Amino acid sequence: MKSGIAVVAAICLAACGNDRVAAPDTPPQPAPLKSGYAFLQPQTQALQDDDFANPSFLWVDRGEALFQEADGITDACSDCHAEGARSLASAAAHYPQIDQESGRLVNIEGRINLCRERYQDRPPLTYESDDLLALTAYVAHLARGEPVSVDIEGAAADWYSRGEDYFHTRRGQFNLACTQCHDENWGKKLRGDTISQGHGTGFPAYRLEWQTLGSLHRRLSDCDAGVRAEPRALGSDDYLAVELYLARRAEGLAIETPGVRR
Amino acid sequence: MTDMPDRPSAIARRTFLLTGAAAGLSTALPLGAMADAADADAAIREIFGDKPINDGRVSVKLPPIAENGNSVAITVSAESPMSFDDHVTRMAIVSPRNPIADIALFKLGPRAGKAEISTRIRMAGTQRIRCVAEMSDGSLWQGSASTVVTLAACLIG
Amino acid sequence: MATIRIAAPDTASAGDVIELKALIQHPMETGYRSGPDGKRIERDIIERFEVTYDSETVFEADLHPGIAANPIFTFYTRATTSGPIEFKWTDQNGQSWSETHELMVE
Numbered sequence: 001m002k003s004g005i006a007v008v009a010a011i012c013l014a015a016c017g018n019d020r021v022a023a024p025d026t027p028p029q030p031a032p033l034k035s036g037y038a039f040l041q042p043q044t045q046a047l048q049d050d051d052f053a054n055p056s057f058l059w060v061d062r063g064e065a066l067f068q069e070a071d072g073i074t075d076a077c078s079d080c081h082a083e084g085a086r087s088l089a090s091a092a093a094h095y096p097q098i099d100q101e102s103g104r105l106v107n108i109e110g111r112i113n114l115c116r117e118r119y120q121d122r123p124p125l126t127y128e129s130d131d132l133l134a135l136t137a138y139v140a141h142l143a144r145g146e147p148v149s150v151d152i153e154g155a156a157a158d159w160y161s162r163g164e165d166y167f168h169t170r171r172g173q174f175n176l177a178c179t180q181c182h183d184e185n186w187g188k189k190l191r192g193d194t195i196s197q198g199h200g201t202g203f204p205a206y207r208l209e210w211q212t213l214g215s216l217h218r219r220l221s222d223c224d225a226g227v228r229a230e231p232r233a234l235g236s237d238d239y240l241a242v243e244l245y246l247a248r249r250a251e252g253l254a255i256e257t258p259g260v261r262r
Numbered sequence: 263m264t265d266m267p268d269r270p271s272a273i274a275r276r277t278f279l280l281t282g283a284a285a286g287l288s289t290a291l292p293l294g295a296m297a298d299a300a301d302a303d304a305a306i307r308e309i310f311g312d313k314p315i316n317d318g319r320v321s322v323k324l325p326p327i328a329e330n331g332n333s334v335a336i337t338v339s340a341e342s343p344m345s346f347d348d349h350v351t352r353m354a355i356v357s358p359r360n361p362i363a364d365i366a367l368f369k370l371g372p373r374a375g376k377a378e379i380s381t382r383i384r385m386a387g388t389q390r391i392r393c394v395a396e397m398s399d400g401s402l403w404q405g406s407a408s409t410v411v412t413l414a415a416c417l418i419g
Numbered sequence: 420m421a422t423i424r425i426a427a428p429d430t431a432s433a434g435d436v437i438e439l440k441a442l443i444q445h446p447m448e449t450g451y452r453s454g455p456d457g458k459r460i461e462r463d464i465i466e467r468f469e470v471t472y473d474s475e476t477v478f479e480a481d482l483h484p485g486i487a488a489n490p491i492f493t494f495y496t497r498a499t500t501s502g503p504i505e506f507k508w509t510d511q512n513g514q515s516w517s518e519t520h521e522l523m524v525e
Contacts, residue, residue: 040329041325041327041328041329042325043325043328043334043335044329044330046335047333047335052424052426052440052442053440053442053491055442055444055488055489055491057424057442058422058424058442058444058489061422061424062422191412191413192329192412192413193329193412208329208330208332208333209330209332211332211333211446211447211487211488211489212446212488212489262329262330332487332488333487333488334487337493355485357485360485361449361451361484362483362484362485364483364485365483365485365486366480366481366482366483366485366486367480367481368478368479368480368494369476369478369479369480369481370477370478370479370494371477373472373473373475373477373496373497373499374477374478374494374495374496374497375436375437375495375496375497376436376495378494378495379492379493379494380491380492380493380494381486381487381490381491381492381493382486382487382490382491383485383486383487384449384484384485384486384487
């Protein structure tokens with residue numbers, strides 16, 4: 001474990017100087033591209049592979065029930081999203097994306113809440129609530145196996161560069177940028193862990209550390225806290241921007257939701 | 263293997279790291295809150311009484327390494343015909359290092375058909391988990407297995 | 420909130436040893452963790468899990484905080500007669516939930 005701390009120290013020492021770690025001009029996909037799954041111990045992988053034992057499915061089941069739940073006043077999600085054009089079979093692989101009506105970037109959580117507001121006359125669900133996690137996990141799991149592919153042109157371009165910026169900016173008492181672990185040092189050991197490439201393709205995921213299902217934004221918040229930086233709010237513009245950057249960076253990787261992570 | 267000599271300093275370091283955390287759940291345990299081998303013996307006596315325990319007939323399956331002690335898959339099984347005359351009545355899983363030695367006590371009988379149970383347990387550090395089975399003739403048998411619980415890089419919950 | 424997932428065969432032959440699996444949504448809060456505010460989170464665990472089939476308890480478990488969150492159990496029983504297999508779990512406050520699975524025995 002001492003060598004793990006030494007790695008942190010080495011990365012920190014190497015990080016003296018500018019606040020921003022140079023970003024390449026083209027989207028920097030780690031090569032070869034490897035999902036977070038590839039960095040797990042075999043028994044953690046086995047838990048994700050087992051559609052009964054994977055505890056995330058408790059939320060997926062609940063999400064499916066909520067998706068089909070009509071309240072007697074407005075339609076259920078499933079009334080609109082049946083087969084055909086509005087099918088959600090692969091939708092999650094193309095999020096975050098710009099909401100045409102508002103021009104803003106939304107992730108799946110945001111889209112669910114917009115749908116509730118616009119079409120169901122229901123109040124938005126709180127970020128990280130069991131219901132929003134359940135619906136998000138259900139919708140994302142419909143796209144399981146679909147390769148990630150997001151649009152970063154037009155109105156999304158500014159969001160993308162904001163996310164790229166966040167990813168390359170050193171922050172916190174450790175003075176570390178995301179890129180220093182997840183681009184420059186993935187595959188190396190940090191204490192008992194192997195540093196991953198930092199993809200979000202399994203989220204919402206059941207983290208053994210959390211002992212529950214959690215969103216990608218909760219994971220990002222933990223990363224920030226991990227380098228002793230002030231975490232942003234879940235659902236904040238910063239994290240939405242990072243989510244878009246990460247999706248572009250993971251382009252081609254398959255959606256794994258509901259994943260299991262350590 | 264059941265104990266690590268540097269345990270107090272490891273906890274002190276973990277507590278220190280958490281103190282510096284901006285947010286999150288603490289998983290640190292207060293010093294002295296851990297069970298030890300004697301506590302595990304006491305837990306077993308509490309359940310089964312002060313009878314001799316034979317080695318064998320019970321097997322414990324655990325992964326060699328767990329990257330997080332919050333959820334470790336375990337399978338315990340006992341060799342038994344599971345007939346009305348000869349079967350397993352109870353099986354206990356006991357830890358020599360968790361805050362509480364008792365983890366679970368299973369009661370089964372001839373209708374189980376097979377004395378094998380799988381679940382997931384918490385392990386507060388590297389340790390050898392014990393399982394004691396009581397047979398219908400009153401005899402006790404035990405087996406054990408150990409897992410190395412590695413330390414996570416990021417301790418923020 | 421309590422949810423269970425059950426995996427069990429729908430049909431079996433009399434005498435077959437069948438595998439039963441249950442995954443229960445529950446934090447199994449140990450009472451040893453503290454939250455972001457530094458306050459200790461109260462213990463909240465399922466203390467008992469039992470399975471009844473053919474008018475008899477065929478599996479029982481007394482649980483402690485050493486059982487992981489969202490507990491899962493895989494165990495066995497011998498198929499005897501058609502009927503419900505009842506899974507029941509009770510927390511430390513005595514609140515209990517149950518779910519049944521219908522087994523057809525040929």
